[in-house]
Amino acid sequence: MTPLAAYLLLSAVLFSIGLAGALTRRNAIIVLIGIELMLNAANLNFIAFWRFGENPEALTGVLFAIFSIGIAAAEAAVGLALIIAIYRHYRTANVDEVNSLKG
Amino acid sequence: MAVLTIAAAVAAMTLRNLVHCALALTVAFAGLAAAYLQLDAQFVGFAQIFVYIGAVAILLVFAILLTRGGEVPGQSVFSSSWVWGGLAALAVFATLAWAIQNSFASQREPAETVQASVKQIGDALMTQYVLPLEVIGLLLTAAMIGAVIIAMKEEGKE
Numbered sequence: 001m002t003p004l005a006a007y008l009l010l011s012a013v014l015f016s017i018g019l020a021g022a023l024t025r026r027n028a029i030i031v032l033i034g035i036e037l038m039l040n041a042a043n044l045n046f047i048a049f050w051r052f053g054e055n056p057e058a059l060t061g062v063l064f065a066i067f068s069i070g071i072a073a074a075e076a077a078v079g080l081a082l083i084i085a086i087y088r089h090y091r092t093a094n095v096d097e098v099n100s101l102k103g
Numbered sequence: 104m105a106v107l108t109i110a111a112a113v114a115a116m117t118l119r120n121l122v123h124c125a126l127a128l129t130v131a132f133a134g135l136a137a138a139y140l141q142l143d144a145q146f147v148g149f150a151q152i153f154v155y156i157g158a159v160a161i162l163l164v165f166a167i168l169l170t171r172g173g174e175v176p177g178q179s180v181f182s183s184s185w186v187w188g189g190l191a192a193l194a195v196f197a198t199l200a201w202a203i204q205n206s207f208a209s210q211r212e213p214a215e216t217v218q219a220s221v222k223q224i225g226d227a228l229m230t231q232y233v234l235p236l237e238v239i240g241l242l243l244t245a246a247m248i249g250a251v252i253i254a255m256k257e258e259g260k261e
Contacts, residue, residue: 005209010105012203014112016196021116023188024181029121029167033128036159037112040135051142056217059227065147069154070239074246076159080166081250087170096182
């Protein structure tokens with residue numbers, strides 16, 4: 001079976017790619033995609049540690065991952081609604097141009 | 104599998120056309136679902152496919168088309184401070200990789216057989232984890248109502 005370190009490294013790579021995307025891209029939707037990628041990397045860690053952990057029959061990691069997926073879905077819905085509201089107001093989804101709180 | 108997932112994630116973060124980004128992201132989510140199945144977490148793997156490939160990807164494509172993100176921008180797709188963002192991400196990855204290589208937990212052997220059937224997960228959700236389940240139901244309802252209100256047209260405008 002693939003060692004635990006391989007899964008952890010895959011998760012670290014995905015997290016860093018998501019962080020780089022969230023920090024460097026101009027479009028707000030890609031920033032949100034980067035955040036989703038980071039959440040997914042964290043979920044992979046939960047599952048990997050559950051599989052390699054002390055007592056997997058407790059199902060703690062699996063249930064944490066399920067709740068985390070649910071929260072990520074709520075976050076995606078609210079985030080995209082905010083982006084659509086900002087787009088309607090500013091006519092742009094570019095995070096560099098949206099720089100004032102008072103429209 | 105891991106290489107495909109990483110390549111799709113890189114493509115999702117670097118392509119110019121936003122619709123292509125969303126499609127590459129779908130491939131990355133599918134790769135993660137395969138990793139969950141490899142780790143004997145069937146239910147989470149299928150939940151990943153349903154929630155991310157089925158719902159979140161469709162939602163992203165809708166948002167991209169609604170904000171006219173399908174048009175390829177003329178200017179650079181990276182923001183003005185991209186050097187610092189890239190450096191921060193590299194530093195985070197270096198720290199994580201160093202910690203993983205030096206951790207004694209990386210040498211652990213997995214348990215021989217792991218049972219995570221849907222019945223067991225359902226039992227746990229209905230007994231020990233029933234309060235978190237209720238809370239997440241409330242959270243999803245609140246998020247849905249909030250998203251609809253935020254995205255609704257403002258009264259008296261337009």
